[in-house]
Amino acid sequence: MPLRASIWLALIVLAAAGCGGGTLSRKALQKQAESIQSLAAEGTLVAKGAAGDRTTDNFVSVHTDYLGEAARKIEKDLGSSPATGSLDAKRKEAERLAGMVADDLDRLHRTPGNRGLAAALRSSFAKEAEAAGKLSK
């Protein structure tokens, strides 16, 4: 194959890969579910500290912002990678969970000093972590 044609072919392959249009594999979905579980579990720890006044507002606000961004990215990635058959239902569930975790982290980010909210979010995160854990099995 001439050099120029090879370069074009490589560029097309790279562009197709970069479009994010590929279908989601079972392993990739499992990885994403594990990441959601991890973020929700970490949210539980941060919320527990905030509810018990054992942390600082600045830390809670900044750290939940980073965690929330990561959850939102997973939600977006799952939304743009369709899966086939029964896997698609799991993908949608994972996408929904990622969105819930991101929303809860955002609430903690906005009002880090609200101990009542933090206590409520703690149990919410725990449920989300459990649901994501089941999804990753």
Add this chain to the structure above:
Amino acid sequence: MSKIFQIALGILAAIGGFVDIGDLVFNTEAGAKFGYELLWVVVVGVVGIIVYSEMCGRVAAVSKRPVFDAIRERLGFGVGFGALVSSQIVNLMTLAAEVGGMALVLQLLSALPYRPLIVVAVVGIAVVTWLAPFEWIERIFGYGGLCLLVFAVGVIKLHPDWGSVGHGFVPQMSASGHLVYAYFAVGLLGAAMTPYEVYFYSSGVVEESWTPKDLGLNRANVIIGYGLGGFLSFALMITAGALFLPQGIEPQFVGTVALGAQVPLGAIGLLLALLGIFFAVGGAAIDTCFSGAYNFAQFFGWEWGKYRRPSGAPRFTIAWIVLLALALVVIMSGIDPVMLTEYAVIFSVVALPLTYIPILLVANDRTYMGRYVNGRLANTFGLLYLVIIVVVALTAIPLMIVTNQGQG
């Protein structure tokens, strides 16, 4: 008291090398993935860096020649220049990552925006480096980094299974995920023996005008300093194994590392952890900034040294200022500091033989070393570690690719 201050060089070199921004997250990730199973790798790394730093310090104290002098002389201009370029790329990546890490910690403390804090971190390093004498830089950052000992206190409060912790010091293979385990083992070894530690340490020996009379001090510095660095690595890994592994948490952020002290010790633990991380990461930034300037100066034969006024070593001074400015540009581009330093660790592993082979050769050369030449013990360990270094250098990048940077 003065004896305590005299080990600041080893502590700063070790804290910069063992618990910089990437190592903090890497050690925590290793613990969260494999529990205590990788503790033995840290021991192997600590002994290796003690063996080679002792040699570097001895060579510098006896011959007044730091590492890069030896590299250029023993490897010749061509290969030496290759070593210079590769080490400077890694230095710059690491420096940029550390500056970003300082800004992240300042953000976690203040909730101010990240990018302006990067500028604050760079200006802070520049001012301290310009104004403070070498000894005070060592003391401020080396001893400030000791706030990280809060993780050791946290470990006690977390009540880990001490039997499993003890078992982690026995060399083993993981029951699952062999390649990912190997990637973390190679990364931990590389982080422990990262070349900028010895560039900084051996140049520091010349900065402090050590002579053969100070060889005992050299030994104390490397054993206490690197021993402490290893101890902090253990504490981080055990914290992650006890706290994050059971909950399936995959640490990716500096804040997650600090959470490891907040959960057992509350707000005080959190603040001490953040302060410790700030000084450790700041120390690593200064290590890498100076190492870069030292390497250029020693390779090209410029006047160098913090003990001189900036006008007495102008090209050395310009070198560290330029490196700091370049690091600012790199980190301002929006690159993730944690990921950047993890890449830097793996790439630095590839350059390890180019750093350590010349050290072993010079430490065996009677022309330079006279009666302070390597003994049988130093050579046995030196050769053993050379084999380990070569294996690690050959496997680092393939493992990084195959395991998707440890993600499996």
